[in-house]
Amino acid sequence: MSDVGTGAAKTGYLRHVDGLRGVSVLLVVLYHAWPDLAPGGFVGVDVFFVISGFLITRLILAEEADGRFHFGGFLLRRIRRLWPSLALVMVVTLGLGWILLEPDALADLGRTALATIGFGSNWYFALTTDYFNDGLAQNFLLHSWSLAVEEQFYLVYPLVLVWLARSERYLLWGLGLIWTLSFGAMLALPADPSGFFATHLRVWQLASGALLWVGLARGMGADWAEVTWRPWLGVAGLVLLVLIAGLMPHQVWWPSVGAVLPVAAAVLCIACPWRGLSARWLVGLGLISYALYLWHWPLLQAFGILFPRSSDGAIGGVVLVSVGAAWLAWRYIEEPVRRGRMLVGRGRLLGTFGAVTALFALTGLQFHAQDGFADRFPADIGVIAAAGPDDRVSGTTCREGLDRLVRVFDLPASAAEAMPEVSVCWLGNDEPDFLYIGDSHLGAIDGAIGLRARDAGSNGLFVALAACPPVPGLNWGFRGEQTLRQCNKIMALVRDILATGRIKRTVLVGHWDIYGGETPTGLAEFGEMFDGFVAEVSEATELHILLDVPTHDFDVPQALLRGRKFPWLGAPNWLTRAEHEAVRAPYLAVMQAAAERGAVVLHDPVPVFCPQDVCLAETADGPLFFDASHLSEVGAEVLLDALGDLPR
Numbered sequence: 001m002s003d004v005g006t007g008a009a010k011t012g013y014l015r016h017v018d019g020l021r022g023v024s025v026l027l028v029v030l031y032h033a034w035p036d037l038a039p040g041g042f043v044g045v046d047v048f049f050v051i052s053g054f055l056i057t058r059l060i061l062a063e064e065a066d067g068r069f070h071f072g073g074f075l076l077r078r079i080r081r082l083w084p085s086l087a088l089v090m091v092v093t094l095g096l097g098w099i100l101l102e103p104d105a106l107a108d109l110g111r112t113a114l115a116t117i118g119f120g121s122n123w124y125f126a127l128t129t130d131y132f133n134d135g136l137a138q139n140f141l142l143h144s145w146s147l148a149v150e151e152q153f154y155l156v157y158p159l160v161l162v163w164l165a166r167s168e169r170y171l172l173w174g175l176g177l178i179w180t181l182s183f184g185a186m187l188a189l190p191a192d193p194s195g196f197f198a199t200h201l202r203v204w205q206l207a208s209g210a211l212l213w214v215g216l217a218r219g220m221g222a223d224w225a226e227v228t229w230r231p232w233l234g235v236a237g238l239v240l241l242v243l244i245a246g247l248m249p250h251q252v253w254w255p256s257v258g259a260v261l262p263v264a265a266a267v268l269c270i271a272c273p274w275r276g277l278s279a280r281w282l283v284g285l286g287l288i289s290y291a292l293y294l295w296h297w298p299l300l301q302a303f304g305i306l307f308p309r310s311s312d313g314a315i316g317g318v319v320l321v322s323v324g325a326a327w328l329a330w331r332y333i334e335e336p337v338r339r340g341r342m343l344v345g346r347g348r349l350l351g352t353f354g355a356v357t358a359l360f361a362l363t364g365l366q367f368h369a370q371d372g373f374a375d376r377f378p379a380d381i382g383v384i385a386a387a388g389p390d391d392r393v394s395g396t397t398c399r400e401g402l403d404r405l406v407r408v409f410d411l412p413a414s415a416a417e418a419m420p421e422v423s424v425c426w427l428g429n430d431e432p433d434f435l436y437i438g439d440s441h442l443g444a445i446d447g448a449i450g451l452r453a454r455d456a457g458s459n460g461l462f463v464a465l466a467a468c469p470p471v472p473g474l475n476w477g478f479r480g481e482q483t484l485r486q487c488n489k490i491m492a493l494v495r496d497i498l499a500t501g502r503i504k505r506t507v508l509v510g511h512w513d514i515y516g517g518e519t520p521t522g523l524a525e526f527g528e529m530f531d532g533f534v535a536e537v538s539e540a541t542e543l544h545i546l547l548d549v550p551t552h553d554f555d556v557p558q559a560l561l562r563g564r565k566f567p568w569l570g571a572p573n574w575l576t577r578a579e580h581e582a583v584r585a586p587y588l589a590v591m592q593a594a595a596e597r598g599a600v601v602l603h604d605p606v607p608v609f610c611p612q613d614v615c616l617a618e619t620a621d622g623p624l625f626f627d628a629s630h631l632s633e634v635g636a637e638v639l640l641d642a643l644g645d646l647p648r
Helices: 015-033 043-065 071-100 103-117 121-128 134-138 142-154 157-164 168-188 193-197 203-217 230-247 257-271 280-287 289-306 312-338 346-369 379-385 401-408 446-455 481-499 512-516 526-537 556-565 577-596 633-642
Strands: 423-427 434-438 460-464 505-509 542-546 601-603
Touching (some): 015 230, 015 312, 043 142, 043 203, 043 230, 043 257, 071 103, 071 142, 071 312, 071 346, 103 134, 103 346, 121 142, 142 157, 142 289, 168 203, 203 257, 230 257, 280 289, 401 481, 423 446, 446 460, 446 633, 481 526, 512 577
Parallel strands (some): 434 460, 542 601
16 A cells, blocks of 8 residues: 555655655756756756645644644754755855855855845845846855745744644645635736745645645545556656656746646655655655755856856766765765754754854855955956946936936827836937937947947937847747836837837847847747838838847856966857857848848947957957846947947
């Protein structure tokens, strides 16, 4: 008879659950190491939440039934379970940050460390970024968000569960209500990247595990426990997980209604044990899953900084090192502390916990307060480390925004609706004769354009919104509902402005590589949308297109820093002109066809940024980029010097 759904399961070891843990951590590691191989591997965390809710509910109800549950003891066990491995990883992570990270990234790591030790890092990330942002590769503690979600849940859940357990009826209905409120909030609240980290939008996944345990403990499925085809439901759940990991789009709203699939798969795997999940290697992986989850991310990201664009074999080596480090941490630190063989006694445990946590807090606070200790680098390295967005005063006025647009172009008053993320900047006091429309790639160069236009006495207008393609309809990527709405709204305004015929020259600036290039997020309908927009506006304005600058798949200043600090590692695999040409070939063909028709004028930065086989990353004045694809002040100057015919 299966262990699940029987009385023995209330206290016995569920080997297949550790096997499912092994599957879950494997999916997460694959996603972080080879995202193209397992684009949906992040759902392993969703499975972790189900497992955690299942096991914690099982433990608490068993202790409460025996009269042994004590909330203080529960929290102390959580400290013994989670803190030792986390403390060790924090020491290594902060040390790696000091050695490898530029000042801004180190300061951010310091803030994240403060949030992590307070088990609040999920809200720090929710307020500052989104999980699918490539720029987060430098944050060695990004993965701590899931620990924060669980611990916030466990500060409240045990007390609620014990209260509900006073009545069999209240227990089921209470857990059902918790599940419904969380799931309903996920469906009802506006979609936003911050939701990925939000505790209240994840509670239903933990509650799914809790409801599963309550159902099994009440005998759910006991009548068909011996049915021979029951394990095949577990196999179906496992297959579903693998399919989700392999077929998930690269960027999706999460959690969303789609999250029901990995949660349902986890429920099937737990409730209908398949002996394959009890395989020795999977169970072993499950036993070290927590330590492996903690170790793999900072080691992969540190390796990526040291060796950008590494081979799959090298990345596989880092994964194996992570497994080894996780086993050592589990064998010699995590288990001895958890079993009471180290730090024996409550006083010694809490004293050590408090002292080490205070040390982490002080270190993180200093990283933040000292702005990442920029002076730890020599002067020549400091120039690279200081590379950032162009923050020079350009003579533009951005405060009047949409109100001035409405007034100058006689637009409906409703068009002045507040859109805080949109940057609308005016150059000069007269009616603008040129207009720049774009995303964050425009935001990176508008200061340099503004300075030159001011010196020339020009009047212009800049309209920019990060992740908003300057062609209507190309609402690309994993972006919040507000950003999508604002993008549609601002592009509608732009069309109305261009329809007046009062703008002489219009320039579209975008990260074209991701909107129409040969990438996983490239849109097949790009050509149709681009040609339609060009046909609509080209009669009313002289339309110019600034083609995309080379897009690296790693942080350029970080790679340059690595070369200065560790020259013995050799040069990274810099982007080649051929690689960039291959990426932009699809959309470039569409744009060149429009140029041949006389509908647009193209401005190509590639000859200056990739004059030879390998594209440039810096000049004598500093890095050309402040991240992987956005131009720095130096890069903006190089661009405008080379493209003197750009409207300004």
